[in-house]
Amino acid sequence: MYSLILHGRRLVELRQLRVTVQKPFAFFSSASAGDLGPRVGRKGKNFTVSYLVDSLGLTTKLAESISKKVSFEDKSNPDSVLNLLRVYGFTDSQISSIITDYPRLFMAYAEKTLAPKLQFLQSRGASSSELTEIVSTVPKILGKKGDQTISRYYDFVKVIIEADKSSKICHSLPEGSKQENKIRNLLVLRELGVSQRLLFSLLTSNAKYVCGKERFQESFKKVVEMGFDPSTSKFLVALRVVFGLREVTIEEKVTAYEKLGVGVSDVWEMFKKWPSFLGYSEKKIVQTFETLKKCGLLEEEIPSVFKKCPQCIGASEQKILNSIETFIGLGFSRDEFAKIAKIHPKCIGYSAETVKKKTVFLVEKMNWPLREMALFPTVLGYSMKKRIVPRCNVIKALMSKGLLRSQLPPMSSVLACTDEAFLNRYVRNHDDKELVPELMAIFSRGRVS
DSSP: OHHHHHHHHHHHHHHHHOOOOSSGGGGGOOOOGGGBOOOOOGGGHHHHHHHHHHHHOOOHHHHHHHHTTOOOSSSHHHHHHHHHHHHTTOOHHHHHHHHHHOGGGGGBOIIIIIHHHHHHHHHTTOOHHHHHHHHHHSGGGGGOOSHHHHHHHHHHHHHHHHHHHHTOOOOOOOOOSHHHHHHHHHHHHHHTTOOHHHHHHHHTSOOGGGTOSHHHHHHHHHHHHTTOOTTSHHHHHHHHHHHHSOHHHHHHHHHHHHHTTOOHHHHHHHHHHOGGGGGSOHHHHHHHHHHHHHTTOOTTTHHHHHHHOGGGGGSOHHHHHHHHHHHHHTTOOHHHHHHHHHHOGGGGGSOHHHHHHHHIIIIIISOOOHHHHHHOGGGGGSOIIIIIHHHHHHHHHHHHTTOSSSSSOOHHHHHSSOHHHHHHHHTTTOOOTTHHHHHHHHHHHHHHO
């Protein structure tokens, strides 16, 4: 294992020194339901929200989010779970963290399921502080079956937490079972810089790509050689994709893209941007290509759409057709939609509600012409709350005071720049000492309202 860590580190360091890659594709030549109590339907959703807010002090928004994952109609079982956790020394803050991360714990039987597991972990010599820290870090441990499995996962989390505190490296672990392979592989990933959050998520998942041995090592080396940063989640996505595809399958997919006008080097760049796209079947690739042609894009234009937004290849035919209908319904022509898709293909994935809300605001309330949105479609990806509304409020204030040279500046001039550039251009450039604070207040108020 240690040699694999050193190999990975050397490759990461080497990749940091290299700028270009030659022949990029040469490198290719959950918890058991039996432990949980019965589920409850939507009937108890309101009760669940109130309980979470009152008992744990969670915000209503967070409680509503949790209630979509778990729901109950009375407090007897969740009260039992909370009381048990408190008996074992968990603080209210730790309990809130546990339930937020693993809400299904509320559906477990406290005395029948949870108590024996906590007793077992304590019997192994865990102190109260150690037990509460580790379980609150990875609460899904309590959803696992079998003392041996729980022990392995608990010990792994303990090793990682202690190693991160002392910057130690763990060189060896026994070999054999899938669980042992998983833990050894996760330690390799940890030494390369994969975060605790991602490691612990993999630990309690059923991800096959971290349970192997030789196959994992081969895939791991390929992904590091490709230059993915181990500290990002994209590294793990790439690892999963490479692990799941044989070399011949990858070559077939690359060939399929080449037939549609996407070069090998472009496929590599798409993989770097969105690794999951290599998982799309040849049938799906061709279907999306043909659907975009139906929407008005030319054959030679579609490869650039794929390169800009490889995730759009996975959009269903109906999703794409619904997207064009949304734009046409708002007054855009088919030609304008084709231009929008070429410039900002991510718009294909936006909901009809998002597109309508932003278009109505910018065109009807701000009076920018529709054609300006067609020329500047990236505005559809901007946040209403953080960018569009605050800046437009400032523009409306300036217009009401007659302080703009033209009645309405170009949309891109207002929305495409950074906050700093916007403030310098439309707020701080005024000599009036009272006006600047007033405009700043309008801008700030719009961002938090």
